[in-house]
Amino acid sequence: MRQIWKHFLGFVGSSARVRGGFVALLAVLSPIPAAALVEIDITQGNVEPLPIALPQFSAEGGDSKLAADMTAVIAADLKRSGLFNPLDPASFIQKNMSVNSTPRFGDWRTISAQALVTGTVTKQADGRLRAEFRLWDVFAAEQMLGQQFYTTPENWRRLAHIIADAVYERLTGEKGYFDTRIVFVDETGPKDKRVKRLALMDQDGANVRYLTRGDDLVLTPRFSPTSQEITYMSYAGADPSVYLLNIETGQREIVGNFPGMTFAPRFSPDGQSVVMSLQQGGNANIFKMDLRSRQTTRLTNTAAIDTSPSFSPDSGRIVFESDRGGSQQLYVMSAAGGQAQRISFGPGRYSTPVWSPRGDLIAFTKQHQGRFMIGVMRPDGKGERILTEGYHNEGPAWAPNGRVLVFFRDTPGANGGPQVWTVDLTGYNEQRLETPAFASDPSWSPLID
Amino acid sequence: MFNMVSASNGARWIAVCFAVLFAAACAQTKPDGLATNVKPGTGQDFVVNVGDRVFFEEDQSTLNSQGQATLANQAKWLNRYSQYTITVEGHADERGTRQYNIALGARRAQAARDYLVSQGVSASRIKTISYGKERPVAVCNDNSCWSQNRRAVTVLNNATN
Numbered sequence: 008m009r010q011i012w013k014h015f016l017g018f019v020g021s022s023a024r025v026r027g028g029f030v031a032l033l034a035v036l037s038p039i040p041a042a043a044l045v046e047i048d049i050t051q052g053n054v055e056p057l058p059i060a061l062p063q064f065s066a067e068g069g070d071s072k073l074a075a076d077m078t079a080v081i082a083a084d085l086k087r088s089g090l091f092n093p094l095d096p097a098s099f100i101q102k103n104m105s106v107n108s109t110p111r112f113g114d115w116r117t118i119s120a121q122a123l124v125t126g127t128v129t130k131q132a133d134g135r136l137r138a139e140f141r142l143w144d145v146f147a148a149e150q151m152l153g154q155q156f157y158t159t160p161e162n163w164r165r166l167a168h169i170i171a172d173a174v175y176e177r178l179t180g181e182k183g184y185f186d187t188r189i190v191f192v193d194e195t196g197p198k199d200k201r202v203k204r205l206a207l208m209d210q211d212g213a214n215v216r217y218l219t220r221g222d223d224l225v226l227t228p229r230f231s232p233t234s235q236e237i238t239y240m241s242y243a244g245a246d247p248s249v250y251l252l253n254i255e256t257g258q259r260e261i262v263g264n265f266p267g268m269t270f271a272p273r274f275s276p277d278g279q280s281v282v283m284s285l286q287q288g289g290n291a292n293i294f295k296m297d298l299r300s301r302q303t304t305r306l307t308n309t310a311a312i313d314t315s316p317s318f319s320p321d322s323g324r325i326v327f328e329s330d331r332g333g334s335q336q337l338y339v340m341s342a343a344g345g346q347a348q349r350i351s352f353g354p355g356r357y358s359t360p361v362w363s364p365r366g367d368l369i370a371f372t373k374q375h376q377g378r379f380m381i382g383v384m385r386p387d388g389k390g391e392r393i394l395t396e397g398y399h400n401e402g403p404a405w406a407p408n409g410r411v412l413v414f415f416r417d418t419p420g421a422n423g424g425p426q427v428w429t430v431d432l433t434g435y436n437e438q439r440l441e442t443p444a445f446a447s448d449p450s451w452s453p454l455i456d
Numbered sequence: 457m458f459n460m461v462s463a464s465n466g467a468r469w470i471a472v473c474f475a476v477l478f479a480a481a482c483a484q485t486k487p488d489g490l491a492t493n494v495k496p497g498t499g500q501d502f503v504v505n506v507g508d509r510v511f512f513e514e515d516q517s518t519l520n521s522q523g524q525a526t527l528a529n530q531a532k533w534l535n536r537y538s539q540y541t542i543t544v545e546g547h548a549d550e551r552g553t554r555q556y557n558i559a560l561g562a563r564r565a566q567a568a569r570d571y572l573v574s575q576g577v578s579a580s581r582i583k584t585i586s587y588g589k590e591r592p593v594a595v596c597n598d599n600s601c602w603s604q605n606r607r608a609v610t611v612l613n614n615a616t617n
Contacts, residue, residue, distance in 0.1 A: 198595040271555040289563040312559040358553040372553050419597035
């Protein structure tokens with residue numbers, strides 16, 4: 008379902024050329040040689056955000072509000088990432104920029120801009136929207152990127168996110184994550200009578216819509232890494248069970264025919280299976296169901312609570328939590344089941360592990376001395392780092408580029424409730440994501456195709 | 457009102473009344489005595505005179521002696537009024553993670569169910585369900601509330617009051 012068409016733009020002026028094949032990433036703070044390209048080294052902890060100028064896109068066909076709104080969405084995405092510092096437009100010397108303007112680079116250097124994005128939004132006679140932008144390296148006085156998009160006008164926010172992703176990717180060397188959505192549990196009503204609904208929003212909190220009505224308790228929605236499908240737990244049937252929901256068609260179905268409650272579902276990296284827990288008596292064990300063949304496979308068999316399974320991105324292994332050793336700890340096993348290796352050994356209880364899409368880290372919730380933390384460790388259990396800590400932080404989920412984590416933070420007492428927050432992998436740039444009401448169990452979509 | 461009650465017995469009685477949702481019945485019931493105006497064999501009789509819930513320690517699903525006594529009384533009552541089927545609902549407090557608490561609630565429901573079966577209640581009459589930490593009855597921010605939420609509640613499926 009492709010809704011947005013992309014073309015690459017040629018270059019403005021004869022002297023502007025893209026340099027290809029650069030290898031070295033330059034740290035923002037290091038002195039930048041005159042001919043060097045502006046890039047962000049995001050492997051550092053607290054990077055100084057890159058000063059970037061985003062003059063309001065020009066409007067062809069008269070819709071300057073749309074042009075202003077699109078520019079604002081792009082700037083907000085980049086700012087929110089913590090890696091960019093969009094400069095105050097009041098400081099801009101060169102005015103009235105469009106995608107065809109040749110930048111006076113001296114003017115942009117004067118205000119310390121290191122990158123510049125120019126653009127034009129056009130309402131075409133055929134009703135479609137055309138958006139073009141160029142990304143400029145101010146110090147090298149060169150165009151770094153130029154792209155043109157066509158879409159229907161109602162897709163304007165997505166288009167802005169796609170442009171922000173292109174800028175992010177070109178300057179950081181990593182895939183962006185702005186043209187994505189987050190599914191979560193919307194929570195309304197008093198604490199002892201909460202109504203919970205599945206809800207979906209753009210990654211910046213816009214375009215909230217509700218996927219269930221609140222008649223049934225719903226929990227732990229998880230996005231498919233390959234499609235616009237989610238799996239979640241619902242109390243709609245006789246036993247609480249894991250369901251699938253296609254968010255485009257609204258079609259929903261129960262996953263498998265298990266003799267008891269199923270919960271804590273998550274997709275495999277190819278989106279073709281779901282792993283989950285099955286409760287039998289006092290024990291929970293992990294099962295996998297192949298969504299095509301409908302075949303189910305038992306992966307653990309213990310007199311314990313084994314839950315929250317999450318695949319490694321190469322599909323070879325599964326991390327999960329178990330209290331088989333007396334308290335909740337993290338274990339890794341083959342995706343076929345069998346022997347599991349405990350990987351968490353710090354003080355406290357570890358739960359809700361989730362493997363980074365980059366494969367290098369596992370994020371988790373940790374409880375210790377009445378505090379709830381979000382942390383990451385390597386798949387061998389080494390290198391544990393706590394990213395955030397407080398009264399109650401729970402349920403991390405990764406952005407599709409493995410750079411940012413989204414989680415929920417609960418506040419105590421009768422009037423307290425969960426809210427959605429994001430934090431950078433480094434532990435910096437913690438930010439609340441505004442939701443219409445209390446919200447929990449956020450899960451990030453893949454980049455929308 | 458919950459956070460003003462510190463003694464656990466008192467808290468439990470308020471919780472019971474809350475569950476019944478009959479203010480009048482609560483007003484006429486003393487913690488140490490039986491309600492006088494409740495018809496025997498009714499759902500109200502079960503909740504008020506037998507006690508519909510047992511409580512657990514943090515992260516535990518072991519029944520204490522008080523819980524065992526309550527369940528023994530429930531079994532006696534259920535064996536007398538055999539027209540009822542029951543659902544045992546397991547719950548956890550909010551100081552845990554969601555998925556684990558679903559399983560922990562299930563464990564608690566299972567512990568209560570097993571005890572009822574050991575006291576002669578037919579397993580075919582009992583269904584269990586867990587709500588994890590999703591259905592608290594007490595909402596304050598200390599153990600006086602959390603201890604009320606760590607519970608297994610026996611619900612009569614076809615009760616009339």
